[in-house]
Amino acid sequence: MRANKVPTEEIKREPAAFADRVTSDGRFGRAAEPGRYRLVVSRACPWAHRVVMVRRLMGLEDAVSLAVADPVQEIIEGDPHWVFTEETGSPGGRDPVLGVHALREAYLAAAPGYDGGVSVPALVDTGTGHVVSNDYDRLSTDMAAEWGPLARPGAPDLYPEGLREEIEEIGEGVYNDVNNGVYRTGFAPDQERYDAAVGRLFARLDELEERLSARRYLVGDHITLADVRLWSTLLRFDAAYHGLFKCNVRKISEYPALWAYARDLFQTPGFGDTANLDHIRAHYYRVMTGINPTGVVAAGPDPRGWLTPHYREELGGSPFGGGTAPGPVPEGEQVPPIG
Structure with missing residues (x-):
């Protein structure tokens, strides 16, 4: 289904057309x-x-x-x-x-x-x-x-062999109910399928809130692919999915643990320094004319919230495990700073 068409059937994702490894x-x-x-x-x-x-x-x-x-x-x-x-x-x-x-x-x-x-x-x-x-x-x-x-010296192990099964198990639920769940909610063609999708989405977010209340990262004691997969959706949630996609039971900023977790990662090199909230809002609100026919772009939320203290370090763990943070963003790849 194209984003500029009014939804008439449930969104389906096609397999990758090109998949050389x-x-x-x-x-x-x-x-x-x-x-x-x-x-x-x-x-x-x-x-x-x-x-x-x-x-x-x-x-x-x-x-x-x-x-x-x-x-x-x-x-x-x-x-x-x-x-x-x-x-x-x-x-x-x-x-x-x-x-x-x-x-x-x-x-x-x-x-x-x-x-x-x-x-x-x-x-x-x-x-x-x-x-x-x-x-x-x-x-x-x-x-x-x-x-x-x-890879650079000190690169983190984002996919540790001993944790891969758990990473994939967490990832499957996050993909079905959160990553793809926001789209299934936003492009639901009728009330019944909307109710089912939004119910699964927030049930999974509630489950993740509980999990992240007691641990800094989703799997293990440092960043893994499980965090990368979830965070890409959390970043866009309040800015686009909450309003435009009718994922409005709660905002991520209304979940104490999830919002602190999201801010922790935003403030970690590799996450917030690759995020462009202006591009996110422009794309979702201007392109998705099937559900936003005016193309009017929402002004909020205030991005400065991403820079507030999170206190997640009190839970232990460290972002890069035995590795180190990446260096400065290369010339020409910087995103607009929040300030």
Whole structure:
């Protein structure tokens, strides 16, 4: 279902159209080589944001370059498409590395005649201009666990072998009821399916509130992929999902533990320094005309709340475990500061 259409059926997510795996040893056919790939994202998209966070936490900025699409998709032949514009650092409206205006050009380069959806994130081979993968979950997992030799010294172990089963178990519930649950709620075609989706969403948030009341992170004593997956939705919740998607039983800021947890991560390098709330609001309110036909963008909430003390360190644990924080955000990748 397209975001600019009035919902008539329950939202369904199609499998990734391109799913080549990239690993340090190339055992699936593609090797992680410095400079070979370009990651195309939107700062607005929660699925793309996961990969951006992992890339930064692992220190892979020099290994894989970043291309940021405009948060407001352009309508091309009746469909919304991710495009590059002057406003997002692409002179002449073309990505300076890939030479394309619309991401779909890289999809078509890989598969002429492709007529499916075009999504971010997309990993593109800079040599051929072909999309390699738009599988956000596999991209983030592989960058966390399979790009090791290219990662920075002190990079955290975001996917510890001994915790993977628990990470995936938590992740499945978070995906079904929260990550995708907000969309199932916002695009519910009737009252019955809305009630079911919003009920599951807040039941899961209540469960997460209880879990995070006694521990700093979702799994283990430092940041893992479980936190990355949940936080991408928490960041957008009060700014977009609460009002626009009718996820309005409670705000995240009304959950004591979840809101403190969300602020703790926002203030951790790799999270808030990859977040652009202006892009988030612009995308959701201007693009999703099926549920917001006026395109009027909401003004709030006040982003300064993200910078207030959280006191989560009292629960123990440390963000990076035995590792260290990533260094400064690379030139040209900074997001507007909150102040």
